[in-house]
Amino acid sequence: MEGKLTRTIRRAGSAAALVLVFAATWTLLDRTEHRPGWLTVEAPAAAVVGQPLEIRVKLDKTVEATLISCTLHRAGTDRKIRGYLASSGPARKAGGGETYAFVFEVPEREGMAFASAIIFLSPTGEWPDGTRAVSTKLMPVKRNGPATENPGLKKTRVYHFSTAAESAASKAAERGPRRGPSPWAHPVIFVILLSSAALCRAKAGRKSPDTPPEEMKERSIWLAFAAVFVLGAFLELSGVVGHLAAWGRRLAEAGNVYDLRKPLQKAIMAAVAASALGLFLLFLRALKKPGSHLLLWWVGIGLAAYLSASFISVLSFHAVDVVRGMTWHGLSPVDAVRGAGALVALLASVFALRRKNGTQPG
Numbered sequence: 001m002e003g004k005l006t007r008t009i010r011r012a013g014s015a016a017a018l019v020l021v022f023a024a025t026w027t028l029l030d031r032t033e034h035r036p037g038w039l040t041v042e043a044p045a046a047a048v049v050g051q052p053l054e055i056r057v058k059l060d061k062t063v064e065a066t067l068i069s070c071t072l073h074r075a076g077t078d079r080k081i082r083g084y085l086a087s088s089g090p091a092r093k094a095g096g097g098e099t100y101a102f103v104f105e106v107p108e109r110e111g112m113a114f115a116s117a118i119i120f121l122s123p124t125g126e127w128p129d130g131t132r133a134v135s136t137k138l139m140p141v142k143r144n145g146p147a148t149e150n151p152g153l154k155k156t157r158v159y160h161f162s163t164a165a166e167s168a169a170s171k172a173a174e175r176g177p178r179r180g181p182s183p184w185a186h187p188v189i190f191v192i193l194l195s196s197a198a199l200c201r202a203k204a205g206r207k208s209p210d211t212p213p214e215e216m217k218e219r220s221i222w223l224a225f226a227a228v229f230v231l232g233a234f235l236e237l238s239g240v241v242g243h244l245a246a247w248g249r250r251l252a253e254a255g256n257v258y259d260l261r262k263p264l265q266k267a268i269m270a271a272v273a274a275s276a277l278g279l280f281l282l283f284l285r286a287l288k289k290p291g292s293h294l295l296l297w298w299v300g301i302g303l304a305a306y307l308s309a310s311f312i313s314v315l316s317f318h319a320v321d322v323v324r325g326m327t328w329h330g331l332s333p334v335d336a337v338r339g340a341g342a343l344v345a346l347l348a349s350v351f352a353l354r355r356k357n358g359t360q361p362g
Helices: 002-032 164-175 185-204 213-238 240-254 258-287 294-314 318-325 333-356
Strands: 039-043 052-059 066-075 081-087 092-094 099-105 114-122 132-136 139-142 154-156 158-160
Touching: 002 258, 039 114, 039 132, 039 158, 052 066, 052 114, 066 099, 081 099, 081 114, 099 114, 185 213, 185 294, 185 333, 213 240, 213 294, 213 333, 258 294, 294 333
Parallel strands: none
Antiparallel strands: 039 052, 039 154, 052 099, 066 081, 066 092, 066 114, 114 132, 114 139, 132 158
16 A cells, blocks of 8 residues: 555656646746837737728836837738838837827738838937837738728737847848858768667667567667667758758748747647656666666667757747857757767667677676
């Protein structure tokens, strides 16, 4: 009875730890999103050509006295804000806690699929002197829509928009020496993965009718690892993953669900983090069992680390993009984790093969 209670407590503790890691990862990723907190914006769900469009802005109480302006811009099917559409009039005096209504007449433009309002603060009211700026969530453009005097306004998402000074600083940085990820990371990881695949295949050996069921099961796992390593090696140099990610991005844009991707990305990354903890807990449990295939576990852990880091790096999330852009002698942290995972799997495969051949590591 006592042993059963202990197992129940351990399982409950493990489940609580997984939930905690999931929630902590979600919260951390949520905080990395650059969400302007100095204003809230209300806008209609869509912009109708030839009809008025109202943007309602409420400034946070912390905003100091300045001038506020709002302009309407267009975007094509690529969802990139570029063309100017209309102005709501001259800049207005602004202060913390105040609410402003900006009204536009939506003109027709060729190739216009979306509209977005850009709101900025400036001591002079001019864009070159802007100190803060945001863009609203893209509003689909409708044509020949029903006339309405007061379209419903709802709170909408806003995103940081680079001011003129920030854009100039960014362009100046681009003209400097570029320190992007080195191209040698993929070939090196390719060699490690292919070597791991060969070692796993050698460890699996040949199938024999006299092989015990337990060894047959282990052989199947080694063969599965070898197949995954081969697939990973192919993906490292083929560029297929990049094409699939771009295809998924275009599909999301076409389905008008591109802005909804972030909650899904955060959920996936939080699930990966929780799964990593779950795998580690299973590994600790395996250590206590006599006759556990620890080297097989180490190969699995290394492979899981490689796959998790590779999968997360494909997700175009702000925090991931920032980390991926950081480099040390041409090596990004993401590639370092991927390479370390692959290397752990390779070393474990080497030791496992040496043990099979009767040579103990060490």
